[in-house]
Amino acid sequence: xxxxxxxxxxxxxxxxxxxxxxxxxxxxxxxxxxxxxxxxxxxxxxxxxxxxxxxxxxxxxxxxxxxxxxxxxxxxxxxxxxxxxxxxxxxxxxxxxxxxxxxxxxxxxxxxxxxxxxxxxxxxxxxxxxxxxxxxxxxxxxxxxxxxxxxxxxxxxxxxxxxxxxxxxxxxxxxxxxxxxxxxxxxxxxxxxxxxxxxxxxxxxxxxxxxxxxxxxxxxxxxxxxxxxxxxxxxxxxxxxxxxxxxxxxxx
Numbered sequence: 001x002x003x004x005x006x007x008x009x010x011x012x013x014x015x016x017x018x019x020x021x022x023x024x025x026x027x028x029x030x031x032x033x034x035x036x037x038x039x040x041x042x043x044x045x046x047x048x049x050x051x052x053x054x055x056x057x058x059x060x061x062x063x064x065x066x067x068x069x070x071x072x073x074x075x076x077x078x079x080x081x082x083x084x085x086x087x088x089x090x091x092x093x094x095x096x097x098x099x100x101x102x103x104x105x106x107x108x109x110x111x112x113x114x115x116x117x118x119x120x121x122x123x124x125x126x127x128x129x130x131x132x133x134x135x136x137x138x139x140x141x142x143x144x145x146x147x148x149x150x151x152x153x154x155x156x157x158x159x160x161x162x163x164x165x166x167x168x169x170x171x172x173x174x175x176x177x178x179x180x181x182x183x184x185x186x187x188x189x190x191x192x193x194x195x196x197x198x199x200x201x202x203x204x205x206x207x208x209x210x211x212x213x214x215x216x217x218x219x220x221x222x223x224x225x226x227x228x229x230x231x232x233x234x235x236x237x238x239x240x241x242x243x244x245x246x247x248x249x250x251x252x
Contacts, residue, residue: 003139003210004227005048007036011220015227022210024048024075030061032150033183033190034216035170040064040071049076050095051187052152058084075117082112093117093139097147101126103133110136115209120146120197124242127202137209142199143226144214145181145192146240155189156182181217192216198237200230
């Protein structure tokens with residue numbers, strides 16, 4: 001099965017009737033890094049929540065998720081949400097981002113949720129090993145913009161104020177030869193690598209609940225190419241850490 005983040009309203013009808021695809025909707029006021037978000041009453045698939053929450057946020061979210069609706073599941077990263085969703089008969093997927101990088105940690109969290117997203121900060125061999133040894137089926141990142149950093153600070157706003165320039169919510173930046181896509185909303189600032197993460201080689205893995213496609217900022221035609229046909233020939237992509245271990249020896 002494929003899990004596809006909804007990053008365009010016009011793509012919904014083109015994907016929702018595909019029996020091999022479930023849609024993941026960024027929840028309004030509870031996500032960062034997405035220009036398009038949805039009210040809970042407009043969601044008929046999975047809900048995405050990926051920002052840090054305080055007690056007030058959790059109380060409000062509790063009310064939202066317990067409204068009568070057609071939510072199929074939830075992908076979330078704040079552990080406080082565990083209590084909120086414990087009584088809901090939906091699929092619960094934990095997104096621990098940069099921490100889901102070993103079998104022991106993932107199996108621990110699998111005692112509390114239905115599945116965990118395996119980190120895409122690690123190599124192909126490491127991902128394969130984790131997937132083979134988890135006690136429940138997991139979620140594997142297959143394609144999408146690689147998230148690098150999330151700050152609750154309004155970094156683009158502060159930058160514009162400091163240099164007295166026009167403020168923009170989305171910015172393409174470069175540091176030496178590395179490109180980044182930076183997006184800000186009222187809840188913070190999100191950094192992506194500019195090239196799309198390409199892990200299509202992992203599509204043959206077993207013990208996988210969902211292969212996750214996160215086509216943020218892509219046009220509809222390219223979203224269909226990659227999701228339906230796994231065609232990325234017209235998309236700037238990179239395997240990133242799949243063939244490059246992030247282990248470095250610190251110099252003397």
